[in-house]
Amino acid sequence: MDGTLVDTEPYWIETEFNLVAEFGGTWSMEHALNLVGNDLLVSGAYIREHGGVDLDPAEIVDRLLDGVVSRVRQQVPWQPGAVELLTALNLAGVPCGLVTMSWQRFVAPILEALPPSSFATVVTGDRVELGKPHPEPYLLAAAELGVDPADCLAIEDSNTGAKSAEAAGCTVLVVPNHVPVLEGERRVFRDSLAGLDLAGLARVFAG
Structure with missing residues (x-):
């Protein structure tokens, strides 16, 4: 998040x-x-x-x-392209999960600014015993979505988050923000989510 x-x-x-x-x-x-x-x-x-x-x-x-x-x-400071991509995924019936180390009371006002069905599951830092970079947060999200982590594409902006998603078995779309992120075997990099549509997201996952 x-x-x-x-x-x-x-x-x-x-x-x-x-x-x-x-x-x-x-x-x-x-x-x-x-x-x-x-x-x-x-x-x-x-x-x-x-x-x-x-x-x-x-x-x-x-x-x-x-x-x-x-x-x-x-004021909710949305990242460029993020809400548009989430909306497109929802309209296409793609199940989405939010995996964040922030706690529920911080996540709540952000979720309130989105349609109620935006995320099929929300994993917060106060729901797990081991936070990122441990894989538990992403493993829990995949389990609650009823999918194999290998079939999930995680979108992350930090090394800590990317390590967590990778360790869980996910492909990771990395959009660096405030900190540089290292290259990785299952990491694909993009400067921004702005202009990224479903076809482009599918290409990222296939790559």
């Missing part, structure tokens, strides 16, 4: 800087980008260690979510 369907990374980064500053710590863009795609509790522990935020990781995550949810409710 983050960086692929919506570009909320600037919201997260701004909230991280504000939280660390509140506790008198120091933060950097390098630290912020290290968290892209991570399980939120892992990010919370990282912020505690590197930002000097004297809260438990779960409390840090709650504070981050408060800030980011507030921004999303003001």
Whole structure:
């Protein structure tokens, strides 16, 4: 979701800087980008260690979510072409799943801005024991869709997410956003989802 369907990374980064500053710590863009795609509790522990935020990781995550949810409710920052591609997939009857390490209360306002049937399953970070880059999130999504992961095309924007999808057996369409993504055996790269139609998506999967 983050960086692929919506570009909320600037919201997260701004909230991280504000939280660390509140506790008198120091933060950097390098630290912020290290968290892209991570399980939120892992990010919370990282912020505690590197930002000097004297809260438990779960409390840090709650504070981050408060800030980011507030921004999303003001404006959902859709990624170019993402809603159009999702709409085309829905109209064609292609089952879609949302696999994100964000928690349900952050995902909710974004889902509210989409038609109710946009995703047949939604796997959030608070639904799995092991987050990305572990394959569990994508394995769970495929199971709930009733399909083999090998028949799934994952769309990701980070190394962490791409590793998760690859390890589950999916083909991965990588659309890099805030962080560079390495080449991989089952990774196909594209600069943007803008202008990508179903035929183009089928070619990506076949390739």
